[in-house]
Amino acid sequence: MHAIIAGTDIYHIPDVILDPRTIETRYGSVQLYVGRGEREHLVFLPRHGPTHTAPPHRVNYRANMKALAILGVKSALAAYAVGSINPDIPPRGLVALDDLLDFTSGRVSTFFDGGASGVAHTIMSPPYCPTLRNKMLALAPAFGLEIRPRGTYVCTNGPRFETPGEIRAYAKLGADVVGMTGAQEAALARELGIHFAAVGLSINWAAGIESTIQIVQEGMDRVRAALLSLFIATLETTDSFECPCEHSVLVTHPPQTD
Numbered sequence: 027m028h029a030i031i032a033g034t035d036i037y038h039i040p041d042v043i044l045d046p047r048t049i050e051t052r053y054g055s056v057q058l059y060v061g062r063g064e065r066e067h068l069v070f071l072p073r074h075g076p077t078h079t080a081p082p083h084r085v086n087y088r089a090n091m092k093a094l095a096i097l098g099v100k101s102a103l104a105a106y107a108v109g110s111i112n113p114d115i116p117p118r119g120l121v122a123l124d125d126l127l128d129f130t131s132g133r134v135s136t137f138f139d140g141g142a143s144g145v146a147h148t149i150m151s152p153p154y155c156p157t158l159r160n161k162m163l164a165l166a167p168a169f170g171l172e173i174r175p176r177g178t179y180v181c182t183n184g185p186r187f188e189t190p191g192e193i194r195a196y197a198k199l200g201a202d203v204v205g206m207t208g209a210q211e212a213a214l215a216r217e218l219g220i221h222f223a224a225v226g227l228s229i230n231w232a233a234g235i236e237s238t239i240q241i242v243q244e245g246m247d248r249v250r251a252a253l254l255s256l257f258i259a260t261l262e263t264t265d266s267f268e269c270p271c272e273h274s275v276l277v278t279h280p281p282q283t284d
């Protein structure tokens with residue numbers, strides 16, 4: 027099985043019949059979709075819920091990712107709406123993320139929470155699956171998509187946008203794009219041994235670059251549809267492979283059962 031995880035403005039996949047499913051996990055229940063017919067191996071997870079009820083800091087990331095694992099997902103591609111910090115990635119631009127800065131706070135970012143769930147340290151270098159990422163980049167031109175091959179995503183806590191000063195600081199730290207949901211998914215996928223890669227789709231210039239934040243709508247539906255088709259093609263042609271993502275969890279103290 028493989029999965030597409032998406033957020034803002036992506037709540038279905040064009041031309042794919044999806045059946046709603048509720049998956050119960052020890053962290054909570056998750057509403058997602060499973061493809062029908064020739065797409066029976068595809069899981070679609072709207073990370074904020076089917077009607078976007080959870081803001082970024084309240085998304086139940088652990089339940090979402092655990093639900094994918096319960097369904098047998100081995101590879102996942104995620105789309106993030108982002109703000110552009112790097113002038114080379116303007117709004118409507120796409121970037122295949124290759125690094126991550128986590129500036130969130132108060133979110134649970136691990137399945138290894140001590141005690142009954144054990145202690146582990148997970149290798150996040152690189153944070154995104156290189157096999158999946160390279161395959162996606164190779165297929166992108168066939169879908170009419172130009173994707174910048176590298177970019178660092180900074181994850182802020184939200185739900186407010188950043189201040190101009192924060193964006194200047196993130197730029198100095200090497201961030202190319204900014205979003206509010208990407209940090210936990212990458213870490214939790216790695217803990218589960220799920221191959222995980224992600225694309226940022228810019229919908230605005232980050233704070234302070236223009237006089238105000240303006241969200242771009244025009245032409246975005248076409249980009250989103252092409253991106254989802256690329257995701258499906260990538261996942262279907264890389265369903266079975268081995269890479270270090272599966273061996274990145276260093277368990278130091280196994281779960282305690284008593």
Ligand code: HPA
Pocket residue numbers: 107108109110182187188204205206229230231232233
């Ligand atoms: N900041 C944080 N998250 C975002 C932005 C932004 O400018 N645009 C889309 N998601």
